[in-house]
Amino acid sequence: MLQEENDLLTRTGPGTPCGELMRRYWQPAALSEELPRGGPPIPVRLFSEDLVLFRDEASRPGLLGLHCSHRGADLSYGRLEDGGLRCIYHGWLYDVHGRCLEQPGEPVGSTFHERIHHVAYPCQEVGGIIYTYMGPGAPLPLPPYEFIRVPVEYRTNAKVFQDDNYLQGNEGNFDPVHLSFLHQLRSDDPESAQSLNAECRSPLIEAEETDYGVRIYCVRQVHGGRNYVRITNFVLPNLCAVSGTADGYQTLWHVPIDDTHHWRYMIWFSRSTTHPNRYFTRSDEMTEGHRLVRSKSNRYLQDRASMQTEAYAGLGTNFLPHDTCVTEGAGPILDRTREHLGSTDNGIIAARRRLIDAIRAVQAGQEPPGVVRDPNVRWDPEVMARSDVLLPSSVDWRDYWKNELLRAQLATVMPG
Ligand code: FES
Ligand SMILES: [Fe+2]
Structure with a gap:
C-alpha cells in the first residue's frame, strides 16, 4: 500500500476524504x-x-x-x-x-x-x-440493520477505549485466521471452537462483495470429514458483524475519536433471549472511563508462564485485551506500506478495496453504499455472522448459508 492510500483510509477529521465518507452514515x-x-x-x-x-x-x-x-x-x-x-x-x-x-x-x-x-x-x-449524523443535508433514516433496530431488552451494549487508529481495530475483526493463534485457550473438548481453530491453522478465506460491504468465509477442514465454517462481515464504513449463531451476533463499531484514538462499541443481540450476557462486559477487565485494566502502560499484564498452560498470548481468557494488545501494538496508525499480506488476508484486502471505492464515490458526488435517503427506496442488507457451522465436506457451504439467511429472517425479533 502506498503512503497516500494509508492516509486516505485512516484520516477522518473534517474535510478529509474518509472523514467525508464517515459523516454520510449515522x-x-x-x-x-x-x-x-x-x-x-x-x-x-x-x-x-x-x-x-x-x-x-x-x-x-x-x-x-x-x-x-x-x-x-x-x-x-x-x-x-x-x-x-x-x-x-x-x-x-x-x-x-x-x-x-x-x-x-x-x-x-x-x-x-x-x-x-x-x-x-x-x-x-x-x-x-x-x-x-454529522454529514451534509438532511439526515437519512437510520439503516434497517438488525443490530440497530433490536429493542434494548434483547441486546447488551458496551464500549471500550482503544489507543490507536479506528481502521486497524476494525480490520482485526475480519481476520479469522488469528483465532488459531492469538485467542487460543486450553480446551479438552475436541469439538469446541477453540479446538477446531487449533486443528486447522491455515483455513481457506474467501471474500464476497455485498451491498453493505464484504462477507468473509473462513473454512477449516477438520476431523470427521467436516468443514468448520465461520462467516464474518465488514460493514461500511467502520464496523463489522462477527461471532454469531442462528440466534444473533456481535457488532463491533470502531468510531474515531481522532486519527490515533477510537471507541470500540460492542453490541451483542439475541433474537430469543432478553439481556444476553457477553464476556465483553466482564467487570474485572474494565476500569474507569470505559478503559481496559490491561493497557500499553502495564504491558497488558502479560503472564508468560500462562502461555505454556492456559492461553497462547499470556493475556488472560478474555478476547478483548488480546485484540487490543495486537492492534495497539501496531502503533498509533498502522504503517500499511510495510505490511506483507498473504492469502489469509483476503478479507482485509477486499474490505480496503470497498472502503477506497466508497471514498471515491463520495468524492465523485455520489452516495456511498448503504446511504439511502429516499424512504421509498427499499434497501435490505442481509447481514449474518456465524461461528458455529460444522458441515460434512460433501455439503456446499455457500448454498447452506443462503438457506440460513432465509431462516434467520423468519426468526428475527424486530420492534413493531
Ligand atoms: S456566553 Fe460568552 S463565552 Fe459563552
Ligand atoms: Fe480477535
Whole structure:
C-alpha cells in the first residue's frame, strides 16, 4: 500500500476524504447510560471534532460544538435550563438544533441571537445508543440493520477505549485466521471452537462483495470429514458483524475519536433471549472511563508462564485485551506500506478495496453504499455472522448459508 492510500483510509477529521465518507452514515456518539436523564452534559470528541452531548428538559439528546459561539467557553460546564444548554460565561442559551435562544447580556429587543448558527448535529436514540449524523443535508433514516433496530431488552451494549487508529481495530475483526493463534485457550473438548481453530491453522478465506460491504468465509477442514465454517462481515464504513449463531451476533463499531484514538462499541443481540450476557462486559477487565485494566502502560499484564498452560498470548481468557494488545501494538496508525499480506488476508484486502471505492464515490458526488435517503427506496442488507457451522465436506457451504439467511429472517425479533 502506498503512503497516500494509508492516509486516505485512516484520516477522518473534517474535510478529509474518509472523514467525508464517515459523516454520510449515522455513527454512535455515546451509550444512553452515559447520559442519564437529568445528568450533566458530557464532552465528546468524534472524528477530531470537540463536541458536547446533553439532554434538554424534554430529555432530547443534543450534540453541539464544544466551544461557545460567543467567546469560546466550554459548554460542557453549562447549565441545563430554559429549553437548552446555557453557557456559564455570559449566559448564551442554545437548543438541540444549535439555535441561540437568548443572549441575556445584549440590549432588550436585540436580534443578534437570530444570526448565530452554532454547530449542531442531529441525534437519534435507539436501543440504548445515541447516534448522530454529522454529514451534509438532511439526515437519512437510520439503516434497517438488525443490530440497530433490536429493542434494548434483547441486546447488551458496551464500549471500550482503544489507543490507536479506528481502521486497524476494525480490520482485526475480519481476520479469522488469528483465532488459531492469538485467542487460543486450553480446551479438552475436541469439538469446541477453540479446538477446531487449533486443528486447522491455515483455513481457506474467501471474500464476497455485498451491498453493505464484504462477507468473509473462513473454512477449516477438520476431523470427521467436516468443514468448520465461520462467516464474518465488514460493514461500511467502520464496523463489522462477527461471532454469531442462528440466534444473533456481535457488532463491533470502531468510531474515531481522532486519527490515533477510537471507541470500540460492542453490541451483542439475541433474537430469543432478553439481556444476553457477553464476556465483553466482564467487570474485572474494565476500569474507569470505559478503559481496559490491561493497557500499553502495564504491558497488558502479560503472564508468560500462562502461555505454556492456559492461553497462547499470556493475556488472560478474555478476547478483548488480546485484540487490543495486537492492534495497539501496531502503533498509533498502522504503517500499511510495510505490511506483507498473504492469502489469509483476503478479507482485509477486499474490505480496503470497498472502503477506497466508497471514498471515491463520495468524492465523485455520489452516495456511498448503504446511504439511502429516499424512504421509498427499499434497501435490505442481509447481514449474518456465524461461528458455529460444522458441515460434512460433501455439503456446499455457500448454498447452506443462503438457506440460513432465509431462516434467520423468519426468526428475527424486530420492534413493531
Ligand atoms: S463565552 Fe459563552 S456566553 Fe460568552
Ligand atoms: Fe480477535
